[in-house]
Amino acid sequence: MKLISALIVASAAFAAPAFANLDLAKKNACMACHGVDKKVVGPAYQDVAKKYAGQKDAAAALAKSIKAGGSGKWGPIPMPAQAALSDADANTLAAWILAGAK
Template sequence: MKTSSWLGGLTVLLGLAAPALAQADQALAQKNACMACHATDKKLVGPAFQDVARKYAAQADAQAYLAKSIKAGGSGKWGPVPMPAQPALSDADTQTLAAWILKDSK
């Protein structure tokens, strides 16, 4: 019984941690001004993160590709307005943002 109680408690804690991590990742996007041009569910200046997630969902290297796009910027993928490069973001932060866009903004 103790093992099942322990596992049940762990499951509850993990269930509570996932939304908190998603909120932390969204806070990272807000802190770095991503939300000035993007929203999770609608196009602003740039595409909705949900649209980005759908476009790259089947791409095996989607997270690495998006992280590179975040860091280097780009143009022509989503219309005429270029996305500015974000060279000040750490590689870890670009990976975190890319993973959040692909998973938690759906």
């Protein structure tokens, strides 16, 4: 049953319109530091997608990075942890970013 629920959530994330995921990024203040195609404080989402391209479990790794934050991957400015973000929203954002944030 858990597998079916996970598949439904994953399908919904990929089926959601792109603007909904941009709205999710805006709602959670992600766009204060990231742009879709331009570096702001943090890297552009399209650059993140390129960095993770072809990596096994990229979506899970990116969702984990979004929630946990970190430093050193993109320069000296750390990404703050987004611990209050739900796992579902982190997975949705990760899928959107990896799809090129279009």
